[in-house]
Amino acid sequence: MTAIHSATPLREIDVTDKDSSPAHDRSTAPASPAALGGMDGSAAARASSAFANVRTVAGRELRDALRSRWFLLDTLAFLGLGLAVSFVSSASAGGLGLAGFGRTTAGLLNLILLVVPLMSLTAGAGTIASERERGMLPYLLAQPLARWELLLGKYLGLLVAMIGCLAMGLGGCAAVMAWRSGTTDPWSLVHLVLLSMMLTAAMLGLGVLVSVIARRASVAVGVSVFLWLLLVFVTDLGLMAGTLAFKLRIETLFVLAVANPLQVFKLWSLSSLDASLDVLGPAGLYALDTLGAGLPWLFASVLAAWVILPLGAALVVFSRRSPT
Numbered sequence: 001m002t003a004i005h006s007a008t009p010l011r012e013i014d015v016t017d018k019d020s021s022p023a024h025d026r027s028t029a030p031a032s033p034a035a036l037g038g039m040d041g042s043a044a045a046r047a048s049s050a051f052a053n054v055r056t057v058a059g060r061e062l063r064d065a066l067r068s069r070w071f072l073l074d075t076l077a078f079l080g081l082g083l084a085v086s087f088v089s090s091a092s093a094g095g096l097g098l099a100g101f102g103r104t105t106a107g108l109l110n111l112i113l114l115v116v117p118l119m120s121l122t123a124g125a126g127t128i129a130s131e132r133e134r135g136m137l138p139y140l141l142a143q144p145l146a147r148w149e150l151l152l153g154k155y156l157g158l159l160v161a162m163i164g165c166l167a168m169g170l171g172g173c174a175a176v177m178a179w180r181s182g183t184t185d186p187w188s189l190v191h192l193v194l195l196s197m198m199l200t201a202a203m204l205g206l207g208v209l210v211s212v213i214a215r216r217a218s219v220a221v222g223v224s225v226f227l228w229l230l231l232v233f234v235t236d237l238g239l240m241a242g243t244l245a246f247k248l249r250i251e252t253l254f255v256l257a258v259a260n261p262l263q264v265f266k267l268w269s270l271s272s273l274d275a276s277l278d279v280l281g282p283a284g285l286y287a288l289d290t291l292g293a294g295l296p297w298l299f300a301s302v303l304a305a306w307v308i309l310p311l312g313a314a315l316v317v318f319s320r321r322s323p324t
Contacts, residue, residue, distance in 0.1 A: 053145040057153025058160070061127075065161035074119065074162075078169025081111060083176060108170075108189075109269050112196050113262055117203045118228050120162060124207020125220035127154045128318065133217050137323040147319050155208055155311060162200050166193055191272045199265045202306035209314040212321065231262050239263075254286045258298065261306045268299040 065071050085107035128151070131137040140150055170193050207224050214220035239257060242248055248256075257263045267287070287295055 050146070050149055053149040054153040054156065057145070057150055058157035061154050061157025062160050065158065070123075071161060071165060074165040075169045077115075078165060079172045081115075082108060082170055082173030085111065108192060109266065112192070112199075113266055114232065116166070116196050116199055117231060117262060118225070120200045120203035121207040121210075121224035121228050122221055123158055123162065124155075124204040124209075125211045125214070125224040126217050127151075127158065127208050128211040129214045129220040130211075130217040132215060132323065141323050148315050151208070151212070151315055151318050152311075155204065159201055159204055162204065163197050166196050166200065170196075188272065192269055195265055195269055195272075198303045198307070199261060202261050202303055202310075205307055205311035205314065209310045209317070212314045212318045231260060234260050234263075250286050254290075258287075258302055261303060264299050264302045268296065271295065 128137065131140060141147065170189065174189050206227065207220075210223050210227070211217075211220045214223060234256070239253060242256070243253055257267070291298060
């Protein structure tokens with residue numbers, strides 16, 4: 001099979017005339033509308049072909065995820081954990097049954113902070129490294145699609161699968177709580193789910209970058225677990241220890257807190273619950289005093305950067321590495 005990795009380049013249109021007289025000089029004449037229309041049509045065809053390739057790869061990755069056991073297990077785990085946290089929160093407050101959305105969201109915060117990054121990193125770590133280890137990557141690259149189309153399609157397929165896990169698991173939890181507890185304001189839980197989706201996109205991109213660099217799936221998973229431990233450590237406990245050991249200034253402490261996507265997720269989630277950020281120490285107070293109402297925009301920018309930069313780096317590395 002002959003591999004087609006790029007579209008046929010456009011032919012250069014010669015707009016000069018051999019007659020050099022001023023009356024027939026066309027060297028500065030613009031291209032005809034028909035030529036421009038042909039160029040636009042060719043670009044549109046290439047864009048349509050790239051979109052179709054990405055959609056095909058993403059659909060294949062999504063179908064593989066839906067057929068696997070981890071999709072069902074993760075969905076049931078989120079549903080069960082959400083209901084368990086709601087019940088425990090209600091019992092700790094002296095009530096019976098399920099707690100409301102606000103108390104359940106506060107209880108789920110630290111749980112999601114640990115589980116979602118680990119799931120996303122390990123899932124992303126197996127995207128390319130597993131295909132390379134099984135010898136399937138050269139076959140996939142022999143198909144008529146570009147490397148960035150393959151990588152982006154795999155990323156989007158996994159992202160949709162993991163977002164589906166979160167939406168169905170926590171959505172089912174919200175439906176049960178609304179039915180049993182009688183509360184009808186699930187905005188706090190919905191906001192937590194949306195932030196969890198952003199955190200999933202960021203950690204999945206980082207896992208894909210690890211998978212592109214590593215040559216074996218076991219190495220990629222091991223590195224992703226190490227990164228997870230590192231990011232989890234550099235939250236409250238790590239910042240507290242660093243402040244005591246190195247006498248960090250408040251500005252440095254705030255930069256370190258905002259540079260960690262897990263800490264940004266926690267800060268943003270607490271602010272959506274109308275909780276005071278001073279529970280996180282001086283970094284939270286500095287954030288409130290310095291940025292105030294602009295704090296959500298900073299959080300959104302940091303999480304967006306964690307989505308774009310690792311995925312962009314993965315695309316660059318993947319385009320230059322050998323598939324074997």
